[in-house]
Amino acid sequence: MKHIYVILLVFLVFGCKQETKTEKLSAQDIVNKSIETSGGKTFENSVIRFDFRDKYYVARRNKGNFSLIRIFSNDKDSVFDLLTNNSFERFVNGNRTILEDSIANNYYASVNSVHYFSVLPYGLNDQAVNKTLVGEEQIKNKDYYKVQVTFNEEGGGEDFEDVFIYWIDKETFKLDYLAYSYNEDDGKGMRFRVAYNERYVDGLRFVDYYNYKPEDDNLKLRDMGKAFDNNQLKLLSKIELRNVEVELIDFQ
Numbered sequence: 676m677k678h679i680y681v682i683l684l685v686f687l688v689f690g691c692k693q694e695t696k697t698e699k700l701s702a703q704d705i706v707n708k709s710i711e712t713s714g715g716k717t718f719e720n721s722v723i724r725f726d727f728r729d730k731y732y733v734a735r736r737n738k739g740n741f742s743l744i745r746i747f748s749n750d751k752d753s754v755f756d757l758l759t760n761n762s763f764e765r766f767v768n769g770n771r772t773i774l775e776d777s778i779a780n781n782y783y784a785s786v787n788s789v790h791y792f793s794v795l796p797y798g799l800n801d802q803a804v805n806k807t808l809v810g811e812e813q814i815k816n817k818d819y820y821k822v823q824v825t826f827n828e829e830g831g832g833e834d835f836e837d838v839f840i841y842w843i844d845k846e847t848f849k850l851d852y853l854a855y856s857y858n859e860d861d862g863k864g865m866r867f868r869v870a871y872n873e874r875y876v877d878g879l880r881f882v883d884y885y886n887y888k889p890e891d892d893n894l895k896l897r898d899m900g901k902a903f904d905n906n907q908l909k910l911l912s913k914i915e916l917r918n919v920e921v922e923l924i925d926f927q
Contacts, residue, residue, distance in 0.1 A: 702822050720924055819844060821841075855896075890909050
């Protein structure tokens with residue numbers, strides 16, 4: 676009998692270990708781990724500066740409050756765009772400019788988009804974000820969780836109808852690929868981005884992206900990963916953040 680108890684105990688311990696090992700993660704669990712490995716709460720206490728194309732960007736985040744800035748020269752004018760939790764404003768040569776709603780919304784979306792992509796996956800826990808685990812997939816011989824993101828109309832911004840899919844490494848929980856569909860004035864489309872040039876600046880992860888589009892107009896968003904793995908996407912451009920600087924601040 677003693678030997679039987681020992682054998683049963685071994686099976687119980689082994690079974691518990693197996694159950695823990697194969698524990699199912701939710702979309703929320705996966706996103707939480709991805710944000711944590713990319714810098715986590717450090718983003719909430721930071722000022723981030725970078726150049727993107729011909730414009731200069733600054734993001735100041737303070738525990739849920741933010742100011743997202745874009746600065747550039749347009750002909751002979753100096754333009755300063757400011758997006759906060761409550762409003763969007765444009766200043767030209769230091770003077771506040773009154774904008775029509777449609778134009779202001781376009782500027783808002785443009786500023787928000789660059790800052791949004793610059794710190795992914797941070798931001799995927801915003802209240803307007805809906806996350807769903809839609810499966811697992813292998814790309815370039817690596818295993819990924821596949822998380823779909825949609826947005827509520829309230830709080831989801833000008834492009835709330837856009838749909839995203841994120842491929843998050845099952846071992847490292849780093850975001851390596853993303854795809855999204857969009858609906859603009861000039862038509863609908865899809866893009867697929869591949870992260871490269873990973874670097875950590877003061878504990879925060881930044882990447883650049885290769886930007887692809889499908890060659891087949893009938894391709895579904897959920898199949899973009901397979902299309903990339905089969906070399907069926909066309910490279911359009913590179914998305915590069917230059918001169919990234921991070922300032923960690925103890926906001927009071």
